Amino acid sequence: MSLDDISARIRAAALDAGRPADAVTLIAVSKMQPDERVAAVLDAGHRCFGENRVQEAARKWPGFRETYEGIDLHLIGPLQSNKVRQAMALFQSIHSVDRPRLARAIARIAQEEGHCPDLFIQVNTGEEEQKAGVLPADADAFIAECRDLDLPLRGLMCIPPADEEPSLHFALLAKIAARNGLKGLSMGMSGDFERAIAQGATHVRVGSAIFGERHTG
Numbered sequence: 001m002s003l004d005d006i007s008a009r010i011r012a013a014a015l016d017a018g019r020p021a022d023a024v025t026l027i028a029v030s031k032m033q034p035d036e037r038v039a040a041v042l043d044a045g046h047r048c049f050g051e052n053r054v055q056e057a058a059r060k061w062p063g064f065r066e067t068y069e070g071i072d073l074h075l076i077g078p079l080q081s082n083k084v085r086q087a088m089a090l091f092q093s094i095h096s097v098d099r100p101r102l103a104r105a106i107a108r109i110a111q112e113e114g115h116c117p118d119l120f121i122q123v124n125t126g127e128e129e130q131k132a133g134v135l136p137a138d139a140d141a142f143i144a145e146c147r148d149l150d151l152p153l154r155g156l157m158c159i160p161p162a163d164e165e166p167s168l169h170f171a172l173l174a175k176i177a178a179r180n181g182l183k184g185l186s187m188g189m190s191g192d193f194e195r196a197i198a199q200g201a202t203h204v205r206v207g208s209a210i211f212g213e214r215h216t217g
């Protein structure tokens with residue numbers, strides 16, 4: 001699959017759902033991909049990328065930014081408290097806000113630096129032990145807490161359990177967002193982005209379908 005194919009499928013899925021063709025932002029997930037593949041997608045004109053590790057992004061993206069203008073970088077993986085300042089300098093959006101301590105650290109640094117990335121709260125819709133995110137039952141309170149901190153909250157993010165129908169999780173995330181007046185929905189990956197768009201995704205995070213298999217280890 002190429003970037004063009006995925007973009008076409010995203011537009012078609014949006015239209016199928018009765019939404020504008022450009023309603024969905026494609027975040028090309030470039031984690032663990034060779035630089036040549038990332039450069040090829042940049043050369044094709046795409047500018048919105050996702051990384052799941054701060055360290056890896058810090059190695060990779062300052063170089064690309066010297067060559068390509070307008071890069072929009074999204075952190076989609078867990079954020080440790082000691083990397084918040086670095087992440088806020090590097091990323092335009094953070095999709096993994098998942099605990100009060102992290103929200104407070106972001107708020108404090110936003111005050112100091114005078115700027116803050118767009119934020120998404122990660123919700124552990126499957127209530128999986130090993131997965132990050134606030135539990136669905138705690139989401140409303142945490143959203144309110146982030147608003148009290150004046151954080152620029154754009155929406156919610158989820159990663160459904162691998163072995164369940166993702167649509168149910170996407171619908172749950174959409175419901176929590178709607179009742180809290182949040183517009184952004186970061187959901188859908190290579191295997192399920194069309195189903196996510198049917199449930200209202202505004203941001204899909206697609207890696208291997210664009211770049212091919214990741215290099216591990």
Ligand SMILES: *Cc1c(COP(=O)(O)O)cnc(C)c1O
Binds near residue numbers: 031076190191
């Ligand atoms: C890796 C990753 C993706 C992309 O996964 P693909 O299956 O390669 O599309 C999306 N979201 C998160 C949080 C990821 O870590």
